Amino acid sequence: MSRRGTSIVPSLRLSRSICLVGSGRLGFELSDPYDCHVYALDCGSSTLLVDAGCGRAPERVAELMAGDGLDPGAVEQIVLTHAHADHIGGAEALARKLGAEVWAPAPSAATIERGDEVATGLAEARERGVYPADYRLAACRVDRRLEPGRAKAGGVALTVLATPGHAPDHLALVVDVDGVRAAFCADLVFARGRVVLAGLAAADDAACARSIRALAELEPDVLLPGHGEVVMQRAGEHLATALQAFDAGRRPPSLI
Numbered sequence: 001m002s003r004r005g006t007s008i009v010p011s012l013r014l015s016r017s018i019c020l021v022g023s024g025r026l027g028f029e030l031s032d033p034y035d036c037h038v039y040a041l042d043c044g045s046s047t048l049l050v051d052a053g054c055g056r057a058p059e060r061v062a063e064l065m066a067g068d069g070l071d072p073g074a075v076e077q078i079v080l081t082h083a084h085a086d087h088i089g090g091a092e093a094l095a096r097k098l099g100a101e102v103w104a105p106a107p108s109a110a111t112i113e114r115g116d117e118v119a120t121g122l123a124e125a126r127e128r129g130v131y132p133a134d135y136r137l138a139a140c141r142v143d144r145r146l147e148p149g150r151a152k153a154g155g156v157a158l159t160v161l162a163t164p165g166h167a168p169d170h171l172a173l174v175v176d177v178d179g180v181r182a183a184f185c186a187d188l189v190f191a192r193g194r195v196v197l198a199g200l201a202a203a204d205d206a207a208c209a210r211s212i213r214a215l216a217e218l219e220p221d222v223l224l225p226g227h228g229e230v231v232m233q234r235a236g237e238h239l240a241t242a243l244q245a246f247d248a249g250r251r252p253p254s255l256i
């Protein structure tokens with residue numbers, strides 16, 4: 001048995017092609033406590049990461065991949081879902097370490113390239129104690145400005161869906177893989193129809209409801225949010241729970 005703190009923990013394999021390779025305290029505590037979920041999607045000839053974590057321990061993502069026999073060197077794209085620090089802060093270090101491109105929502109590409117702590121909401125969130133006082137956002141070059149529509153990574157076709165609500169620039173990725181339809185929905189909606197809208201200056205409840213409805217129309221089986229539990233089947237029931245609350249004029253319960 002290895003000494004405590006020195007063991008290599010493998011990533012969490014969710015399906016043949018999808019692994020969770022980073023996760024913070026609002027999840028599975030695989031990497032830095034402030035990290036969002038970071039997913040690795042095997043695209044055949046290459047690997048794609050969804051989101052990058054906050055950047056306080058970017059080396060953990062590569063360690064977690066290696067611990068599960070995944071090749072960090074196969075990562076060709078890091079797709080950022082929206083410009084919040086817990087999702088984008090690790091992008092620059094990870095892209096450099098892995099030799100990967102960074103794809104980001106077109107509307108926030110300039111914000112990400114400046115490492116803009118005001119536009120991302122980090123400055124205000126740090127004031128409120130959401131992030132440590134010494135945490136800083138690393139600027140990151142964006143190689144591809146993602147627009148809604150279709151994109152291709154390796155041998156896998158991605159549907160890129162504009163999903164404003166939690167954040168105006170928010171994108172979700174939908175992919176048919178391993179015999180199911182999986183939705184990487186980041187912070188749009190979480191398991192059991194939870195949301196994160198409170199305390200965010202740019203959040204928009206009506207847009208959130210429309211975005212969840214648009215995602216539900218694609219009939220995903222698997223829901224892979226940016227925090228909390230993952231949903232490996234019957235994703236539509238979790239989306240319907242959120243929509244029922246919106247339809248009744250209520251904001252769904254918050255994840256946090």
Ligand SMILES: [Zn+2]
Pocket residue numbers: 082084166167187
């Ligand atoms: Zn967010």
